[in-house]
Amino acid sequence: MSGSRAEAEEKVGSRQRLQVNEYKENQNIAYVSLRPVQTTVLGKTPKVYLVPFSLSSYKPDQLKRPKSLLDKNSNNEVACKKCKKAEIKKTCRRILTPKMEATSSKAESTLQKSSLDVHAESNKWQYKSTSDTVILSADTESSQDGDSDEGTTPGMDDFSGLSPYEKKRLKNISENANFFASLQLSESAARLREMIKKRQPPESKRKKPKKKENETGCRRSMRLLKVDPSGVSLPATPTQPILVADENPLLPPGPLEMTSENRDDNSELFKGFLQTWAEVSKVSLGRTRSKNTEKELSSIKSYKANLNGMIISEDTVYKVTKGPIFSMALHPSEIRTLVAAGARSGQVGLWDLTHQPKEDGVYIFQPHSQPVSCLYFSPANPAHLLSLSYDGTLRCGDFSRAVFEEVYRDERSSFSSFDFLAEDASTLIVGHWDGSMSLVDRRTPGTSCEKLINSSLSKIRTVHVHPVHRQYFITAGLRDIHIYDARCLNPSRRKPLISLTEHTKSIASAYFSPLTGNRVVTTCADCKLRIFDSSCISSKIPLLTTIRHNTITGRWLTRFQAVWDPKQEDCIIVGSMAHPRRVEVFHERGKWVHSFLGGECLASVCSINVMHPTRYILAGGNSSGRIHVFMN
Template sequence: MTTVTTFYGASTRISARLTLKRLRKAEAEAEESTTAKPPEQDDKRQSAKKRKQRADENEAGGEPTVKQEKEESYRSVIQKNIAEKMAFLESLGVDELKVSLVPPPVHTPAKPPRPPKKPKQEVEHVGARKSLRLQNKPAVSENLGSFYQEPVKERIKPGPLAFKEVAGSGIDEGGRSCLCEDIVKEELSQVALEPLSREAEGFLDRMMDVNVDDVVVQKVVAARITAMAVHPSLTATLVFAGDKLGNFGFLKVGTGENVVETYTPHDAGLMCLRIRPEEPQKIYSASYDDTLRCADIERGIFDELYRTDRDVGVMYIDWLLNNTMIAAHGNGQVSFLDPRSQEKKAGMYQLHSRKVRTINAHPTNSWWFLTGSTDAMVKLWDSRMMSKRSPVPLGTLTHNRSCSAAFLSPVEGNKVLSTSFDDTLRICNINQATGEMKQQITLKHNNMTGRWLTPFRAVWVPGCDELFLVGSMEYPRRIEVYSSSGSLLYKFTGEGLASVCSIVEVHPERLVIAGGNSSGKLHVLIEP
């Protein structure tokens, strides 16, 4: 027998025995509870076993259960409802409506086959572009062009021109001018050879009697009027005008219908028109196209009297008492011409540094003449003292800006009337012995006509040293009458004068005053 030695104490052994007893007691109670079950639990177990047996029998082919019967009846009801609803929908024709609402299928055409790709062209490699400026090279003049090129106007052929060759508007089908009619020639020949001396007060009273509302307004030339002349006829009222395009026209005022005719004897601005009482059948015209022409009514031609070098131009003309013609040019020169000789040209002298706008012969001294230039100088000259190198004037008058016109008083020639862009009209006295000029009066007058109007030209009343006329920029539009002492005596104003008359001319014998504007219209005031 083997002896087991333990290391537990007495108390420990007692508690272990007690625990063992309790466990054995619990096991015995559990066995008793299982063996002695109540009858109710046995009945429940028996009924459950029976139900299970019946279910197994049904699955094996026995009679259906109540649950299965209920499921089958419920399914049959659903199927019946579905069949009824489908029959109702078929009676409504819903399927046909659905087909009609659906749009027919669109048959898209088959896409055409793609063309074969073009073979890529080899691009030539070009270096970066550089301007001539970046290359420090000058510009090539051949590559420089303008966006607008003015049409080149054909120059009029040199030599005489028949009226019908250069006829414009107002000429009859046969090309015959009304100036060539015998009746008109007779009227034009009736002129006063001796200049009329007018008394200032009497002429002023007559001017005041003129009704401006009866003014004759007529368009004569196409463009801005740059020159005018009133024919000295005692019976016919005839006013000639020239414009900046070289057109030459006239207005014959009659008791019935007025007559207007236009010609184009020049291809540049017509700057001066002059008529001598000794030659009433001739109208002289000077132009920027370097020619001096004479409209000969007897012969029916525009005769060419003189042609300068190119781009010199003829600005103004007059006659000395010895019948020598003097002409002013655009380069500051003055020519002495003899129309009776074949060469015509007698001499040319440089009298100004810039354009000579006007030239005027002295009325009593056969050798003196006056020039007004855009170099702001007015000079009095003696034709006997001309020098090719440095001609010396007898007297000078200086403006602050360009001088547009300068004229000697028509009777004695002892006064000078000048118009300038410095907004002044100046009157100076002349020493008749030495020709020295001394300024007497300066009038403030707005002469800033701008580029669209012809510059003003203050002119003496023919036969009177006391009155002069000039256009005005003031409103209402007017033609002003001044005294030689600088007083404003009268203004022609009215509805008929609706524009600026830059140029004013007066009939040498009758009270006929004509004004020209920038649209080619003439305004003619006639004594009733």
């Protein structure tokens, strides 16, 4: 008996274990391993039945053996039933965790199929050998931290041969899939799409209340309704034409009596003023001009020394006209210092600086109704002051007879500038704002011009005659500068002899040098002063120098006009926007020569400046009618 029992035990020990391979259809499904576990051999062979179950509807207490199996077991099986039942429940809890509830139905069917195959195979083994006891247990990977020291799950090494890292990765994939499935993102996205697709209800437009036809209107004045208290309409009152007064009415044609606006005509001061002009008219300026022409130009060093000696004081600053000064002229007398200024209001102011106090030496006249843009003392008679205005009139103030004579008048056009074609001031060239020019002969009776020529310019700002070859004159337009020959002017020919097209913006003025006419200086809004070589008047005049200078005065200040010094024709004088306020002198080569600074006496911009032909006297006018005089 003992020998047969020992042989049976050896057979049982040498018997190979039953192995069941798991079904791998989806890598996200946990592996199921079924293997026989060697246990204590009992007297009878127990039978194990595998029943299909669902993962989604699993409950821990659901997996129980049928009562029929319990009834068939012997008393020896009852002793180990509790142990086996506890072991099965523990294994099932590891397999069926709450996270597996969201597994797809495909995984459930796969697991059921594998369970049925295992049940059939176990029955086959049971039929062959009834003396062996086989207990099938289902194990699942458990790679949680702290499950085992080696980080592996028993039962997986024999089948898959996966490393701990791969097992942990598979577990993480499964847990992430279950987590996202539990969030129900697809359902939330579907609900959001439905909410977006829903059309928003159109905005309800507010309905305007309908006006009642019989609604009573507001009360109105019977005077506004033009009815009397009884309700009868009043007759319409005849409307009288409203006479709008012209701000700048034209003065009557013909000569105007010279009456001062700030003095009494019968006062002793005014009579003395007229007597002074009569004495000045006796001075012959022909000799002085010939002497200055023959005289050579002084050196720049001596010229600078004379300019440094010119100063300004409170006695040489005074407000002469009303409004901005548009033009200025200095009387050529060497005995008296007489300054003339033309204002925007049409006034002409005269200031005798040799008279003290200075208030008594100022006289204001009104020969024009619009801005006086050009002033010249006659080269033939220094007692005559010619003034040109925007109002289309050119007048000559004769202080010996106290009258303003009318030289030329054209009410259909506006004048901009003029100059003398002849040295005796008998003929003049007048520029119009519309681009036309007039040749005026003062020897003919009346005030009609001899010729009216339309130039190629759209506008003419300044006109200046060559000091030596007086048949040539230069005109400054908007962007171009033209030089004409007065002998070739006729209505059919408008082409100039020379055109200077180097300017890029609006031009303010263009003047020949005073003694020889060999240079031309132009002032442009592009902040450049240009000097051209006009020594040989041909088809082209070369550009000599370009001087950078700020010429932007704005709309409230009179525009700058660079002019030549009659004593030193290689130097130009121009106002400045720099602080402190000043008047600057430049050489024709572009070098700075001198700056006239006045401190508190010169606190504004002098846009218009003029130099005495023989003395070192500079007069500058600003945009408020004030004159500043620098003198030795």
